[in-house]
Amino acid sequence: MIEIRRVLTQVEDIFHEFGPQPAAPLRRGVVAAVLRNPFAGRYEPDIVPMMEALNPVGLQMARTLIEAMAVPPERIEGYGKGAIVGAAGELEHGALWHVPGGYAMRQLLGWKADAASYAQGKATGQSGNALAIVPSTKKVGPPGATLDVPLTHINASYVRSHFDAVEVHVPGAPRADEIVLILTMSTGARIHARVGGLAASAIAQWDGQR
């Protein structure tokens, strides 16, 4: 079911945006895998088996991304995910990426919570890293379509300095019968973040939001 035709990694170092240059540049990374869409060209009612099949793909992509970024997982502060479905597929095929893409990164970045108590809102304290939902976006698009993939803080979605987005573009993909699956990570806040709000240092509830 899974056939990966092409993989693109991108690592971006942002030194400044005409303001004071921080000691270390912000590093943002992207991995995009171009897969054959097994459901292209028809309506397939049962697409969920592919979600399961994408679990190892997500983990491998997350590893590839960390490796390309050349930083230890502890340095990752923001993440996001996305999908671009080729013209012979439907948006719902891109939705298959929500679970395997998100949990692959969260697993790799140290999410250790007890899933059951977490789901019931009973988890207290910081149960490892990557507590926050992984923000996402998706669309149906032509070869070379760009997708602005959102980024948020890995432990608290409301951390304002880490709201960001990275533009992803794989020249020539997706073809009509393909899907581009995307993961992104960043090492910190926007380069000159200064619009207030919840700071990463002020995360206190450890509920994935604040």
Next chain:
Amino acid sequence: MPAQIRKLVVQVDETRIEMGKTVQPPARRALAMAVIANPCAGRYVENLDELIAIGEELGGLLGTKCVEALGIQPNQAQSYGKAAIVGEAGELEHAAAILHPKLGAPLRKAVEKGAALVPSSKKQGGLGTAVDVPLGHKDAAFVRSHFDAIEARVGDAPRANEILVAVAVTAGGRPLARVGGLQVSEIQGQDGLR
């Protein structure tokens, strides 16, 4: 004055399958891009030595970034290319100053040897403008399997006072190349052509 670099972007594009056929080894291409301040923006500057020096600096930096990203030894690099996009407050000649006089020597050092011309392209543009960086074999320009191009683009560059400089290096030719011509195995590597 060294290049004032606002951002560096490095990509690796790996094709494993094409038209259902496995590409063995996968076709791997790296692209390194620097977004720099254009020291000559907004006015006519007769002497472009400052840009020429920036070209020399970036040839080494971007060439090395590509080789590192591919995870290969310098002598395993196979093809290369370069390009620049000048923001609207600059002139096309600024791209020429960066690309042509001095960028090549340190790039060749980064990929070891490099007898062939480094193919290039240039244009003026705005944010998100794409440039197709031509690729050719680094030691023999006539190697047909390695004629290629890779699209270089940074969403928020170049601003008017900036230049986007791109260098591409590959670890192989096109996926499933099969239109004949001079083969890699036939390279003499002396005159840059064959």
